[in-house]
Amino acid sequence: MSNKKLRIPFGTVLITEKSKKLVNEVLNSNRVSGGKHVREFEKRYARLIGTKEAVAVSSGTDADALALAVLHDLGAKRNDEIIVPSLSFVATGNAVLQAGFIPIFVDIDRCTLNIAPEKIEQAITEKTRAIMPVHLMGKPAEMDTINSIAKKHKLFVIEDAAEAHGAVYKGKNVGTFGHMAAFSLYVAHMITTVEGGIIVTDNPEFAEILRSLRSHGRACKCESCVLNINSGYCHKRFQYDEDTDIRFVFERIGYSCKMNEIEACIGLGNLDTYSEILMKRRHNLKYMTERFRKFSPYLVTIEAGPDEEIGPHAFPIILQEGVNFTRNDFSNYLESNGIDTRTLFSSMPTQCSGFKFLGYKLGDFPNAEYIGNNAIHIGIHQDIENEHMDYILNIIEGFIRKNA
Ligand SMILES: Cc1ncc(COP(=O)(O)O)c(C=O)c1O
Numbered sequence: 108m109s110n111k112k113l114r115i116p117f118g119t120v121l122i123t124e125k126s127k128k129l130v131n132e133v134l135n136s137n138r139v140s141g142g143k144h145v146r147e148f149e150k151r152y153a154r155l156i157g158t159k160e161a162v163a164v165s166s167g168t169d170a171d172a173l174a175l176a177v178l179h180d181l182g183a184k185r186n187d188e189i190i191v192p193s194l195s196f197v198a199t200g201n202a203v204l205q206a207g208f209i210p211i212f213v214d215i216d217r218c219t220l221n222i223a224p225e226k227i228e229q230a231i232t233e234k235t236r237a238i239m240p241v242h243l244m245g246k247p248a249e250m251d252t253i254n255s256i257a258k259k260h261k262l263f264v265i266e267d268a269a270e271a272h273g274a275v276y277k278g279k280n281v282g283t284f285g286h287m288a289a290f291s292l293y294v295a296h297m298i299t300t301v302e303g304g305i306i307v308t309d310n311p312e313f314a315e316i317l318r319s320l321r322s323h324g325r326a327c328k329c330e331s332c333v334l335n336i337n338s339g340y341c342h343k344r345f346q347y348d349e350d351t352d353i354r355f356v357f358e359r360i361g362y363s364c365k366m367n368e369i370e371a372c373i374g375l376g377n378l379d380t381y382s383e384i385l386m387k388r389r390h391n392l393k394y395m396t397e398r399f400r401k402f403s404p405y406l407v408t409i410e411a412g413p414d415e416e417i418g419p420h421a422f423p424i425i426l427q428e429g430v431n432f433t434r435n436d437f438s439n440y441l442e443s444n445g446i447d448t449r450t451l452f453s454s455m456p457t458q459c460s461g462f463k464f465l466g467y468k469l470g471d472f473p474n475a476e477y478i479g480n481n482a483i484h485i486g487i488h489q490d491i492e493n494e495h496m497d498y499i500l501n502i503i504e505g506f507i508r509k510n511a
Pocket of ligand 1: 166168169171195196198199241243267269270291292303304
């Protein structure tokens with residue numbers, strides 16, 4: 108192994124030639140706000156995940172919030188409760204509040220980084236409406252247990268699959284287990300529209316509500332009416348006075364978070380390269396995970412269970428308890444050797460000050476807080492080659508030799 112210093116970025120973004128061509132066509136046309144490319148992107152995304160419907164929006168956070176906001180049409184009240192893991196990117200907790208609900212946090216399992224299924228039931232009250240598991244770092248949450256708890260207590264399940272493109276649980280894609288699932292399409296993710304998000308569901312009624320929600324709560328956003336809107340036709344037309352302009356009827360409190368044609372064109376190009384990228388990332392994850400096990404007295408990562416495939420989003424590294432070095436020592440060493448690092452997320456209720464008003468205190472979520480203090484993640488993306496991974500492993504080995 109050479110001692111040559113390499114540069115390993117956390118992520119890279121691919122804008123394909125097809126995307127560029129489509130973007131140019133759209134820019135030269137009259138239609139850049141949501142239209143046929145968004146619809147095509149939605150249809151292809153739904154097919155890819157294996158759901159009947161997909162609704163594209165401006166971000167993964169909006170996707171989370173809109174999926175939750177659908178519950179208002181299904182009888183939920185403001186300030187009802189949604190169960191979420193205490194460890195996630197803050198967007199999960201923010202989205203619950205943005206949708207008008209209260210997040211009820213449940214600690215995670217330190218080995219999976221996901222919500223601890225055995226702690227969910229004790230958090231359920233008569234105000235609970237849904238469980239929102241997060242497939243953190245693309246590792247599937249324990250969906251069988253979560254769905255059976257939800258069924259027993261008549262709760263909805265909304266998957267936060269923002270980081271879980273390509274994750275498989277018991278032979279099915281993540282995103283097909285809940286009533287709805289939200290993916291992020293931000294540049295850091297395996298399928299990107301630069302900024303964007305998408306909700307998938309098998310329920311056409313939910314999809315129709317989602318289309319209304321993303322457009323200010325407009326009366327009707329079902330597919331045939333959207334396509335016919337300029338002719339004034341709408342299947343709900345008969346519910347209103349004859350001279351009502353259906354485009355200006357707002358039936359629910361909505362958002363403004365539509366995807367535009369330019370974003371959809373970037374996404375359409377990326378869908379073509381997705382399976383190749385997924386294969387490469389799966390190879391990278393396997394390569395790193397197998398070689399990482401030797402560090403287990405000091406450092407660990409997450410691993411796929413027997414019935415799972417991790418969607419390779421990034422490579423988390425967790426310091427073992429009692430090691431002689433700090434997270435900063437470790438990440439500074441990697442950074443000084445050209446390896447980009449990011450701290451892993453924190454316990455939203457106790458380590459992110461925005462959630463302070465909810466009244467939780469440090470110590471309430473020991474596992475999430477441990478990760479919040481002792482974990483980082485590094486890239487595992489498609490532009491990382493075996494040579495780069497050997498370099499990373501070599502640098503880590505050198506660090507342990509010096510510091511452990
Ligand atoms: C778990 C999780 N949920 C939600 C989001 C929000 O996605 P976005 O950044 O597209 O708003 C992210 C972002 O990556 C995330 O990691």
